[in-house]
Amino acid sequence: MQHLPFRQSILCFALLLAVCLVGCKNKQKTSPSKQRSANQAIDPSWVPLHKKFTKEQTFAFILPQLPAVAAVGKPRAENCKVCHSNIYKDWSQSTHAAALRDLQYQAELSKDSSPRWLCLNCHIPVQNQRKTIIKYLKKGSVFHPVRTKNPGFDPVMRKEGITCATCHVRKDKTGKSYIIGAVGSRFAPHPVKTNKAFLRKMCLRCHDPKGKRLTRHLLCWFHTREELEKGPQGGKKDCVDCHMPTYKARLVPSWKHLPKRTMHAHHWVGGGVPKSFSGYKTLLKRGYKKGLAIRALQLSDYQPKGKLFVRLAYQNKHAGHWLPSADPERFLRFMITLQDAKGATLKQDTLRIGQTWKWEPKAEKVGDNRLKPNETRVWKPSFQLPPSLSGVKLVVQVYHVRLSSKTAQYMAKHAPKSSYLDNETKKKLAKMGYHYPLATLLFRKDIQLDTKKSRAYSPKELLDLSYQERNKPLSQRDY
Numbered sequence: 246m247q248h249l250p251f252r253q254s255i256l257c258f259a260l261l262l263a264v265c266l267v268g269c270k271n272k273q274k275t276s277p278s279k280q281r282s283a284n285q286a287i288d289p290s291w292v293p294l295h296k297k298f299t300k301e302q303t304f305a306f307i308l309p310q311l312p313a314v315a316a317v318g319k320p321r322a323e324n325c326k327v328c329h330s331n332i333y334k335d336w337s338q339s340t341h342a343a344a345l346r347d348l349q350y351q352a353e354l355s356k357d358s359s360p361r362w363l364c365l366n367c368h369i370p371v372q373n374q375r376k377t378i379i380k381y382l383k384k385g386s387v388f389h390p391v392r393t394k395n396p397g398f399d400p401v402m403r404k405e406g407i408t409c410a411t412c413h414v415r416k417d418k419t420g421k422s423y424i425i426g427a428v429g430s431r432f433a434p435h436p437v438k439t440n441k442a443f444l445r446k447m448c449l450r451c452h453d454p455k456g457k458r459l460t461r462h463l464l465c466w467f468h469t470r471e472e473l474e475k476g477p478q479g480g481k482k483d484c485v486d487c488h489m490p491t492y493k494a495r496l497v498p499s500w501k502h503l504p505k506r507t508m509h510a511h512h513w514v515g516g517g518v519p520k521s522f523s524g525y526k527t528l529l530k531r532g533y534k535k536g537l538a539i540r541a542l543q544l545s546d547y548q549p550k551g552k553l554f555v556r557l558a559y560q561n562k563h564a565g566h567w568l569p570s571a572d573p574e575r576f577l578r579f580m581i582t583l584q585d586a587k588g589a590t591l592k593q594d595t596l597r598i599g600q601t602w603k604w605e606p607k608a609e610k611v612g613d614n615r616l617k618p619n620e621t622r623v624w625k626p627s628f629q630l631p632p633s634l635s636g637v638k639l640v641v642q643v644y645h646v647r648l649s650s651k652t653a654q655y656m657a658k659h660a661p662k663s664s665y666l667d668n669e670t671k672k673k674l675a676k677m678g679y680h681y682p683l684a685t686l687l688f689r690k691d692i693q694l695d696t697k698k699s700r701a702y703s704p705k706e707l708l709d710l711s712y713q714e715r716n717k718p719l720s721q722r723d724y
């Protein structure tokens with residue numbers, strides 16, 4: 246990915262950067278000779294990022310190179326782990342930690358149509374994590390960034406995705422790294438500045454991008470904050486209230502002399518579709534709470550009529566924002582199936598709750614029937630019953646789908662051909678259905694129509710069924 250025709254400019258550019266790092270805020274103060282080399286380095290057709298983007302469009306400007314933190318070392322999560330072993334463990338199983346290795350992300354990144362540097366800006370936003378430094382765009386095009394080598398690149402930190410430092414480490418005016426905290430402890434061995442509001446607002450940097458969508462391919466364009474603010478929880482709860490619930494423990498479990506404090510779970514479970522199948526085993530323990538509640542499931546008196554009327558009332562009960570929020574590919578799939586005694590499908594009806602987009606020739610939202618916070622709706626499908634009801638069963642299921650099996654099949658077929666990806670990622674992508682959960686079962690109830698006996702599935706059973714999907718070919722999945 247490093248384009249080297251500009252070898253000479255790289256040297257001059259590095260020099261300019263070094264000058265700026267020394268602390269010159271004002272370019273006019275540079276000596277004439279340094280200014281000359283800077284002028285040589287910068288092609289007049291290059292547009293600096295701050296001319297292309299407004300300050301509010303934070304995703305265009307990554308977090309600066311962070312030097313080692315006193316008493317910690319390099320600002321890597323694995324160094325925080327030495328003391329904060331409990332938080333590290335939570336974080337390491339989170340979607341945030343998987344933000345780079347995520348198979349769907351890798352598949353999308355491998356497309357030449359992705360402005361990769363921008364995609365990386367929210368998924369690995371600290372300069373230490375990046376092989377190159379980008380300050381200019383050729384002719385202002387997001388597809389043609391000017392790259393220079395980053396001498397401070399840390400390959401270990403790159404793999405950590407949205408690592409601790411993303412939210413917790415910044416550089417002070419003298420160029421030293423410090424930790425941003427919210428406890429106000431006097432016992433930390435590393436420098437700390439307390440700024441609770443900053444930490445709690447961090448989420449919006451990536452989950453609430455401002456300004457216009459830049460290209461038709463920049464898909465991560467969400468309005469979760471707005472959905473929350475306009476809903477009944479607006480002004481009452483923030484992202485951290487629901488996504489980082491509190492518990493009592495020691496910040497450093499092995500330092501027994503320290504008091505227990507109110508801590509925040511670093512799991513960010515969200516929609517409950519983990520990034521690996523093993524994630525299902527710990528999902529409940531990690532505090533998974535689905536947004537959807539089934540308020541009522543009623544069947545008409547069907548015996549004499551030969552026709553069955555179903556009434557299913559469902560609500561967005563727990564998500565402060567719309568359901569589903571964020572990625573436009575997410576949707577809820579409701580499925581009611583009439584099965585014969587052998588389990589074969591006699592009839593089926595489905596309902597899709599989500600956004601609908603048309604991608605060609607230009608991305609455009611063509612539909613959106615997501616549930617607002619607290620909103621309840623009723624679905625009323627009906628079924629013609631067979632003459633005999635012996636062994637006939639109605640199976641009611643709801644899935645949260647993060648990625649449809651059709652899109653996953655497409656990715657499994659095409660992404661492994663990309664030269665952008667490493668061999669391990671290609672291998673995993675080719676068997677995507679086995680490595681990457683696409684959907685989680687939120688609800689299932691089986692109703693025997695002859696005996697009227699029913700069986701509701703427990704949260705654990707639902708996750709076990711979701712886990713078992715891994716061995717099912719993508720083409721045979723329900724979503």
Ligand code: HEC
Pocket residue numbers: 304347349350351353354359360363364365366367368450451452454462463464465570571572574575647
């Ligand atoms: C403004 C910050 C931002 C930018 C820029 C960005 N992303 Fe994301 N991305 C996010 C956030 C936040 C999520 C989590 C949303 C979710 O899980 O629904 C996410 C999730 C994803 C996912 C996983 C979706 C899922 O449902 O789990 C993929 C794949 C992805 N991004 C691809 C990309 C690609 C490709 C680009 C560049 C074209 C890109 N992102 C640019 C913030 C960003």
Ligand code: HEC
Pocket residue numbers: 314316317319320321322324325326327328329409410413414424425426427428429430431432433434435437439495496497500503504506
């Ligand atoms: C050598 C052990 C050690 C290492 C390594 C370490 N910490 Fe700490 N940290 C502590 C101790 C001890 C406290 C204070 C605990 C207390 O008072 O309960 C603390 C406190 C904190 C706090 C709360 C500060 C406050 O007052 O609000 C944050 C946030 C934090 N650490 C983050 C990190 C991050 C991020 C890293 C890695 C970059 C890290 N720590 C590495 C020992 C460590």
Ligand code: HEC
Pocket residue numbers: 340341343344345347350367368370407411412444445447448449450451452484485488489513514515516517518
């Ligand atoms: C640096 C950008 C960034 C910041 C800051 C950030 N996120 Fe995320 N978040 C992401 C990305 C990217 C993903 C998706 C990663 C993927 O799917 O691979 C994500 C995923 C999530 C998910 C999981 C969604 C799911 O269903 O899997 C939740 C919940 C979440 N973030 C909440 C938060 C909260 C709360 C905060 C603030 C404390 C926060 N995020 C801060 C970028 C960010």
Ligand code: HEC
Pocket residue numbers: 322325326329332333336337341407408409410411412413426427428441444445447485489496507508509510511
């Ligand atoms: C996406 C942003 C984000 C990431 C990544 C993140 N944290 Fe936090 N962290 C927070 C927020 C938000 C709080 C709670 C702020 C408050 O008190 O309201 C917090 C609190 C803490 C605290 C204080 C104790 C507590 O639980 O309230 C420590 C210590 C800490 N984090 C360490 C870490 C370590 C170590 C990592 C990496 C393994 C990490 N954090 C990753 C956002 C983050």
Ligand code: HEC
Pocket residue numbers: 448452469470473478482483484485486487488515516517534535536537563564565566567568569570571572575645
């Ligand atoms: C009142 C509690 C609440 C608040 C406040 C809240 N969330 Fe959520 N969020 C949830 C629940 C519950 C889910 C699980 C929804 C589901 O079942 O899919 C969720 C899911 C998500 C997801 C995954 C997409 C989805 O719909 O499943 C993301 C990303 C997310 N939240 C980000 C945020 C961000 C960013 C904020 C702050 C702007 C926020 N949330 C505020 C409760 C909340």
